[in-house]
Amino acid sequence: MKLQQLSVFLENRPGRLGAPLEAIAAAGINILTLSLADTAQFGILRLIVREWDKAKAILEQAGWIVNLTEVVAVEVPDRPGGLAGVLDVIEGAELNIEYVYAFSLRRDDKAVLIFRFEHPDQAIQVLLGQGLHVIDGDELMGYVG
């Protein structure tokens, strides 16, 4: 149920974000979502892509440093307080979140949260136990076509 996320180290220079994205796109690999964490000194680009192993190889070939991390995608229930409900579950179970980012699936306009948990397997058990929808790779990629 875990997803493979690629993280790419980026120097803080103008235009640095575009280059890795172009390299992936040129190989015909779809990017499901991305998130950028940055400081004045450097940035970390996080990517969820369809063929992560191929994308990783392409990026590394081109000289980027890429790191592979397991993350968990959770669908935000389409009802008032849906987001707060997900966070309540996580807080209640005292699951450690390293970081989280959100995006919405184009089809259905579904909101999805990507969590980087300290212990993803334990987190998945808790989330499933609370009846939340943890989206696995195949399902998620189904949305991108």
Add this chain to the structure above:
Amino acid sequence: MLAQPHQTHRQQDPLIWDREAETRPREALEALQLERLRDLVARVAQVPFYRDHFARQAIGPHSIRSLADLRRLPFTTKDDLRAQHPLGFLAVPRGQVARIHGSSGTTGRPTFVAYTKGDLALWSNLCARFLVAGGLRPEHTAQVAFGYGLFTGGFGLHYGIERVGAAVIPVSAGNTRRQIEIMRDLGSDALICTPSYALTIADGARELGLDPRALPIRYGFFGGEPWTEDMRREIEDQLDIVATNNYGLSEVIGPGVSGECPARAGMHIQEDHFLVECLDPETLEPVPDGEPGELVITTLTREAMPMVRYRTRDIARLDRAPCACGRRTLRMSRVTGRTDDMLIIRGVNVFPSQIEEALLRVEGTTPHYLIEVARPGTLDEVHVKVEIRPELFSDRMDRMQALCERISREIQTVAGIRAHVDLVEPQHIERFVGKAKRVHDRRNLTD
């Protein structure tokens, strides 16, 4: 032993601290130097490093028949000092050591310099010479903004000021606002610090809404880092002071090897205590007067840790022409460069090898790196660019920031400077064939 001026002497002649020594005719000076050089050769036979060399070459005091015989003696390098860590160069029993200072080592371990009571008296007197030459008088108050510690700047100047008979305020380095307040409250006449810190004080005064020219200081004694005539004009203009340059290095004693007189046409070398050669660093042959070369210094009278032909790695020029001030000693130009890759950052000597050592401690291996030095305002700023390696890259921002902080902390520990750490992508630091270029110094520090 050491020539100490008498009280009456000083009253008779307020402009030259040690008139006899500083104006000695060349012939008499060279006779004194020769006598002291012979004595030195006898004394350093206590030091295994020299004793072994002398034994191999059959050298003794008898070998020194003229000053030209200096060239028969071996060189001493920083590496030699390091190999004899901590006090292998001691030429007196340990019990006679009165103080120990240190200079930055190339890998983070300081090299120690020991002084006897006699060395300390000599040192104060040498500092007094350039302080008086630069305008300090017994009725003045002098503020020392050099750090007090292993570094020789603070204590060396402190006791020199006391020797002159002036009042000393040992503020130590940093805290610009406090420096300015103390200066104003106590009416400091003289400021002792690095030249760049003098400009920081001027900036600090303006930030406080004060006119830096209205500050009480009238004399500045600057050293510890390279500076230029442009910088001198700027300092003198901004603070309305007379700024003089002085030179020294802890391996031979600290500040006091040479210093400027009112003519400000080079720094008078205290030749009765130091024999200074100016050599081509490649051939080790003397360069013609006026040509740049590496200064090689022999301490004639140091007791605890005398140095024979110490290779300073500092590049300067020598001038034997008579000086308008009446002193007859040889003058040296500003230090215009180094023969090694040592940098001076805010008065602190830094070697690229220290940065390497710090990176090694954090990363377990030395990554590609580049030290960038700039002086955006008045103070030096260091950025260390480090190529990130896959093993150290984390998707977590907190870990990456912690990595930068750890590197920065190690650099502070090993090299004693604060540096900004910039992580860069692999292969983004230019590669050179042969010796890697580790330093990009964008300060323009030569005239």
